[in-house]
Amino acid sequence: MSAPRLPREFFTRPTLEVAKDLLGKYLVHEEHGQRLCGMIVETEAYVGREDAASHSYGGRRTGRNEIEYGPGGHVYIYLVYGLHWQLNFVTSVANEPECVLIRALEPVEGVAKMKTYRHTDDPAKLTNGPGKLCQALHLNKSFNGYDLCDKKAKFFVEDRGIEVAAEAVKRGPRIGIDYAGPRWSKIDWRFWIKDNPYVSK
DNA sequence: TGTCCGATATCCT
DNA sequence: GGATATCGGACAT
Numbered sequence A: 001m002s003a004p005r006l007p008r009e010f011f012t013r014p015t016l017e018v019a020k021d022l023l024g025k026y027l028v029h030e031e032h033g034q035r036l037c038g039m040i041v042e043t044e045a046y047v048g049r050e051d052a053a054s055h056s057y058g059g060r061r062t063g064r065n066e067i068e069y070g071p072g073g074h075v076y077i078y079l080v081y082g083l084h085w086q087l088n089f090v091t092s093v094a095n096e097p098e099c100v101l102i103r104a105l106e107p108v109e110g111v112a113k114m115k116t117y118r119h120t121d122d123p124a125k126l127t128n129g130p131g132k133l134c135q136a137l138h139l140n141k142s143f144n145g146y147d148l149c150d151k152k153a154k155f156f157v158e159d160r161g162i163e164v165a166a167e168a169v170k171r172g173p174r175i176g177i178d179y180a181g182p183r184w185s186k187i188d189w190r191f192w193i194k195d196n197p198y199v200s201k
Numbered sequence B: 001t002g003t004c005c006g007a008t009a010t011c012c013t
Numbered sequence C: 001g002g003a004t005a006t007c008g009g010a011c012a013t
Helices: A015-021 A065-069 A111-118 A130-136
Strands: A026-031 A034-046 A075-080 A084-090 A099-109 A155-158 A169-172 A190-193
Touching (some): A015 A099, A026 A099, A034 A111, A065 A075, A099 A111, A099 A130, A099 A190
Antiparallel strands (some): A026 A034, A034 A099, A034 A190, A075 A084, A169 A190
């Protein structure tokens, strides 16, 4: 029943590789003994200093993004538009402030609970967006800085040995970052599983 | 202390 | 397809 958890070394690799390899892994939040779990089907890479769409562009370092400068395998979560949480995994190697945004999941365990958190019965709308999946797995600011690789972690990523075939991995431009200018809003740093119905639209 | 605005979701027409 | 909700971070004053 207990699949191996992703170790620190998984996260402390080049961010684009981590973003791609997270596809097909299982995100688990054990809450009061109940497992809320979904398979990762869509991610985006935010490559720190050089990336105008990143919070740490140009080495910007503030109270909010301080976590990005810490070790890999930790959670960076913050609020946008006053109401939506964005879940990221820090990949920082050698103090480079980089991370991967989790954009969509396929619900796997604890679906009934997710429905109550999301206030909907439609499984297709449960976790197909960055704000939605945080609401479904009951994630918020209290998880900022959380260590996914701690042995006792209640929130972590499982590897169930599923290999996503290379031809099933699609990539394209990231979403909602036109403000960063064409160079960064057009670069193909978003990854998703081809034809998966839970990828965001 | 004040102003500006966003790595979105939802409701409305 | 378009408007807008809603709030805290960032940065200027």
